[in-house]
Structure formats: C-alpha cells, structure tokens
Amino acid sequence: MLFGVDYYPEHWPETRWEEDCRLMSAAGLSLVRILEFAWSRLEPEEGRYDFSWVERFLNLLEQHGLQFVLGTPSATPPKWLVDKDPSILPIDESGRTRGFGSRRHYCFSNSNYREHAARIAEELAKRFGNHHLLVAWQTDNEFGCHNTALSFTPEAHAGFIDWLKRKYQDIEALNEAWGSVFWSQEYRSFDEVILPSHTVARDPGASAPDSMVAQGHNPGLLLDFQRYSTDAIIAFHQAQVDAIRRHSDPPVTHNLMGDFPDIDYHRLGSHLDFVSWDNYPSFEWGRAPYNVVGFRHTLMRGLKRRPFWVMEQQSGPCGWRMLGDTPAPGEIGLWSLQAAAHGARTIVYFRWRACRTGTEQYWYGILDHDGIPRRRYREIADTVETAGTYEQLWEQTQFPEDVAVVHDYEHLWSHRFQPHNPGFSYTELLQRYYTALATWGVSPAVTSLEGALESARLVVLPAYSLVDSDTAARIERFVTAGGTVIVTYRSGIRDRNNAMLEEPIPGPFRRVAGLTVGEFDSLNFGRTTTVEGAFGQDRAAVWTDSLDLESAEAAAWYGSGPFAGEPAIAVNQFGDGTCVYVGCDISPEALSTLARGWIESAGVQLSPFVPQSGIEIVRRTDGRLSYYVLMNHTGRARLVESTRPVQSYTTQQEVRRIRLDPYGTTVVRES
Numbered sequence: 001m002l003f004g005v006d007y008y009p010e011h012w013p014e015t016r017w018e019e020d021c022r023l024m025s026a027a028g029l030s031l032v033r034i035l036e037f038a039w040s041r042l043e044p045e046e047g048r049y050d051f052s053w054v055e056r057f058l059n060l061l062e063q064h065g066l067q068f069v070l071g072t073p074s075a076t077p078p079k080w081l082v083d084k085d086p087s088i089l090p091i092d093e094s095g096r097t098r099g100f101g102s103r104r105h106y107c108f109s110n111s112n113y114r115e116h117a118a119r120i121a122e123e124l125a126k127r128f129g130n131h132h133l134l135v136a137w138q139t140d141n142e143f144g145c146h147n148t149a150l151s152f153t154p155e156a157h158a159g160f161i162d163w164l165k166r167k168y169q170d171i172e173a174l175n176e177a178w179g180s181v182f183w184s185q186e187y188r189s190f191d192e193v194i195l196p197s198h199t200v201a202r203d204p205g206a207s208a209p210d211s212m213v214a215q216g217h218n219p220g221l222l223l224d225f226q227r228y229s230t231d232a233i234i235a236f237h238q239a240q241v242d243a244i245r246r247h248s249d250p251p252v253t254h255n256l257m258g259d260f261p262d263i264d265y266h267r268l269g270s271h272l273d274f275v276s277w278d279n280y281p282s283f284e285w286g287r288a289p290y291n292v293v294g295f296r297h298t299l300m301r302g303l304k305r306r307p308f309w310v311m312e313q314q315s316g317p318c319g320w321r322m323l324g325d326t327p328a329p330g331e332i333g334l335w336s337l338q339a340a341a342h343g344a345r346t347i348v349y350f351r352w353r354a355c356r357t358g359t360e361q362y363w364y365g366i367l368d369h370d371g372i373p374r375r376r377y378r379e380i381a382d383t384v385e386t387a388g389t390y391e392q393l394w395e396q397t398q399f400p401e402d403v404a405v406v407h408d409y410e411h412l413w414s415h416r417f418q419p420h421n422p423g424f425s426y427t428e429l430l431q432r433y434y435t436a437l438a439t440w441g442v443s444p445a446v447t448s449l450e451g452a453l454e455s456a457r458l459v460v461l462p463a464y465s466l467v468d469s470d471t472a473a474r475i476e477r478f479v480t481a482g483g484t485v486i487v488t489y490r491s492g493i494r495d496r497n498n499a500m501l502e503e504p505i506p507g508p509f510r511r512v513a514g515l516t517v518g519e520f521d522s523l524n525f526g527r528t529t530t531v532e533g534a535f536g537q538d539r540a541a542v543w544t545d546s547l548d549l550e551s552a553e554a555a556a557w558y559g560s561g562p563f564a565g566e567p568a569i570a571v572n573q574f575g576d577g578t579c580v581y582v583g584c585d586i587s588p589e590a591l592s593t594l595a596r597g598w599i600e601s602a603g604v605q606l607s608p609f610v611p612q613s614g615i616e617i618v619r620r621t622d623g624r625l626s627y628y629v630l631m632n633h634t635g636r637a638r639l640v641e642s643t644r645p646v647q648s649y650t651t652q653q654e655v656r657r658i659r660l661d662p663y664g665t666t667v668v669r670e671s
C-alpha cells in the first residue's frame, strides 16, 4: 500500500514548503499529487512557461523521500486564454455561456482548447516526464464535475453531427432509429440535426426542469448525444495522453467520481492505465451510507477488474458554503481500510491543508488553516504505520467474483431520461441489489455484462432495459450452462436506439424468464401494495409487474391492489440454470432474504457471520482460504458472531465472538 497527499505548492509561501514536506514524510506519506489547477503559474502568458518553482519543489520532495503524481492543469484554463478565445467556454442547455470564475469552464468539443490542453501537458511532459520521482500522471480533474459532461456550443453541435454521420451514414437510418416522424421531427440532412437544448415543452415534475432531460426531447436523440459526449471527453483525454506519451512512460490515469452518472466510465476506463477516483463519504450535502461507499469502490474496481487508487480521500470536514460533519476519531482510518479492502492499492488524502483563500476555504484536509498537525494528522500517520499488517493479504488475495451486479451507463441514461416513476433511480436500484448481496459477505462485483458473464455464477440485471437478441442469447447460454440470473422489472423493454420494443415484456428475455408481463402499474404518490413470498409479507413500492407464467413458477404474489393474487416474482428453470424475474421493488430486508436464497442455490459460499446493520463484510480469497475484512461503521463497540470456526488473521487464534471497537476493523480467515 502507498499513501500520499494532494498538495498545492502554489497556494503557500515557498518558505513553508520544506516544513510541509518534512511533516508529510514524518507521517509516512510517500506521494504528493501536484499541479492539476496551476496553469496560471505554469504559463503566466501564452508561450511563457515558468517551471522553475516546480523544480524547486521537486528538489524538496527528493530531500524528504517523497515521489509525485503530476496533474495536467486543463480543468482551469487561465484568464488570458479565456480572453484570447472565449469560444472555449461551455454553453448550457438554455444557451447561456458558462463563464470564468470557478473551474471546468471549457467545452470538451472545442478543438482549440483541446490543443491548448495537450500543449501544456506536452510541455510538462518534456520537462518532468522522465523525472525519476514521477510515479503517474493524472489528466485534468474530475471530467464532468459541475454538470460539464454535456455542452451545447457550436463546436459540440458540429462534433455531434460528424459523430452521427459516422454512426448512421444515411439520414434515413437516423430518422428510422430515432423514430423522428413523431411530431414531424424528420431530418432531411445531418446538418439539420439539433442538439437537445432549450425547447417549448417542459416536464414540471422534473427535479431540474431546465435540464436537457426535462424538455421533451426525442429519447433516441438524448441517448446518442450522451454517447457522443462521452466520446468527446475520451478524445479530450486521449489528446493529452498522446502528448504525454511522446516524452514520458509512467502510467496515466484520471480521477473519476464513483457513481457519477454523466460519463460512460466503462468506456473512459478503457483509456486509463489504471483507475483512480475521489472518495468523499461525507460533506455539506450529505453522508453516503457505508454500503454506498462500498458500491462506489466496487464499481471503480469493476471498470478494469483490477486494483485501483483513491486519488482524493476525504481527510477532514468538507464543504464550500457549509461544513459537513468532522470525521469522528477513527473514521479516516476506517475509510482508508475500507478502500484497501475493496481493492485500492494507493490512497492519496485530499488535501494537505485547508486553503486560506478561494472557493474551498472550508474544505479541510489533514491540517487546518494554521498548519499545525493535530488529531487527523496523527490518525493518518497511525493508519500508514499499521497498514503493513495487511500488506500480504492485499497482495496475495483476489475478489471471488462469483456474484456480479451488471452496471451499464446506457441503461442508466435511458432510465434517467424517463425514470418511469418519481421514486425510481437506476443507481439506487443497483445499490439495493449490491447491498442485499454484500450483506452475506460474498463481495459482489459491479461490472459490465461482459465482465459479469466471464466469472460469475450469479448475475443480477437490474432494470436491464436496452436489449437486442444477441444479449438475450448470451444470457440464455449462461443460464443453460448452469448460471443463475436475476432480472428485474423494466428489463427487456427497449432496443439500443432507446425505442420501445414491439414484443411483450420482457422482450427477448421472455424465453429464459419463462413468462411475460401481462400488465404493470407505476406506484405513484407513495402508493404501495402488499406482496407475500419466502420473505413473509412485505410492501412493494415504485413499480409492480403482474406476471403471466409460462414455464416459470411463482415465488411471490401480490396481496392487494389491482394485481391481488397474481405472481410478483417467478423462478424459471432453464437448461441447467435458473432465471428469477422480480416484478416489483421490495424492502431491503425482503430483498436480503431473497438474496440469501439466490446465493445458496447458485452454490456460492455464504459468509459465516450473522449480518448486522453497520457492519460491513468484504470477502477476499487466495483460491484456497477465504479472508473476511470486518468493519464497524458505527461509533459503538460491536460484537460479531461467527457460525463457523474462523481464525484471527493477525494472531491465528480461533475466534467465535469478535469485538469491534467503534469504527474498528479486523480480518479473519476461514479454511
């Protein structure tokens, strides 16, 4: 494990740098990420570079045994550049230019800006790309943050039209795919195609009525524009990678944002040498429950199915205008171990010291404004010091990957454009299934369909809406060969163009599911209905499908509402495997009971621990033994009981009742 810190030498007097490096080194940190917002100091005027101060800082790093990650500064185009070429600024859905004054004020499709960004990256690579202390590069900072993944500039429009020409070749093919005959929206040439910006229609119920998704646009246009926007971001990133690669070999990453929805991270991830992401469990807008943080780590690991970095790990109370909770004693250490347990091999804390000026004055890091090391500094130093205990475990074990939840950005986008029900969220649905499975200590993967089918025995396809016959055939082969698949409501309803299918629901999944959906009911305004099954009596919310069974057998029934007495969940034996169709949303408790049954019948090992809320269990394996990382995410000491004999990883003693301190962790192994 390596530990580092995000540092902004340009924010502090040079006379302080040495003390900061000394303190970082004394805390056991070995890496410093620098420069990702420093353009105005690196190139104060066009073509006049000043890297001398960076040299001086790197000399100090060397003296203190520290290495560095180099960020390219393209998230903050300097004022001279914006003044010289205001066309680089992004434009929002309503046609307003988003100006200078915060950050990310550029449009990914602007070719001038892409060249400027690649040029400064190349200058940095020429000067520092072979520096012996350079460990990795980070391009830009958090692509898409502050709602910048989509831009509505003339360049984005032209780029989109080119992209459509390549995809469809013939305008009639586009009209057909989008069904643009609806409301006379047919295009006679590609040059007529619009961007999904400001229109007449508005969805007053949408949480952001001015957003692209609330303006009644054609769903095929929306999906293609979202796809194009990911491609524009990848091209922007790749231009910098190419520039760097002409002079420098260390790996290049970009800091992603966990379950951020606006970019297809599976596609962007394939252009990164390794995945890294920024983990803020708690800040001014709320606190992510530990299972959601676990889900985000797992999603990030699933992009390449390889270990990853946390490039920004929260290390203090955070906010811009208001402050989130101060991490309780032990919590920063727990977040760090949680990251490692889920597959992080390097953790970089954000940020070294709270800045005195600028927007992020309240975003505290390891040190406060006064620069004096206190409790958080000591906690991080302790975390680094004790990290060696588990080094071998992280090195020598993998994730079982026999259970997987399929994550797909195109499905996410389609559901975001038209969520069916105000209570529906694709990401939350995935998190519910992830949590229900993770409770049983199986460390479910969250990955693409390809990744899931490669290694899992139990695959969950939540609201897998956009399908073609090829996907359905792959699922059928997987189940025929003995796999278990869980398909939920709103699966198999659309084609890849985001058009509704003409077939009965669940479309090409009908055969494997052994049923059709006769009727459905979106449960609006808090309406619920009772449902009964192996989990006892529960309440269905959000959505109910009433199932017409063919070969499937009912496993749960509606007890009330318009579908009273009809099947809600059904199980179909297909070849050597099983397909379960879940036609409604049920409570986390009921889902967890079902998940246990699916895990057992898929022949996957359940953990020996009795699940408890607040206790996270991550399983890793060396192919022979299972290792369980137990984490107490509460401020109270807790006891965890094991139903089978396990040994402490550190003492090798057999243990049955394991005491976890507040925010405490331990590792046990089972032979």
Ligand code: GAL
Pocket: 141, 142, 145, 278, 312, 360, 363
């Ligand atoms: C992150 C970002 C950092 C910093 C932090 C606090 O999302 O990457 O640069 O801005 O948030 O806002």
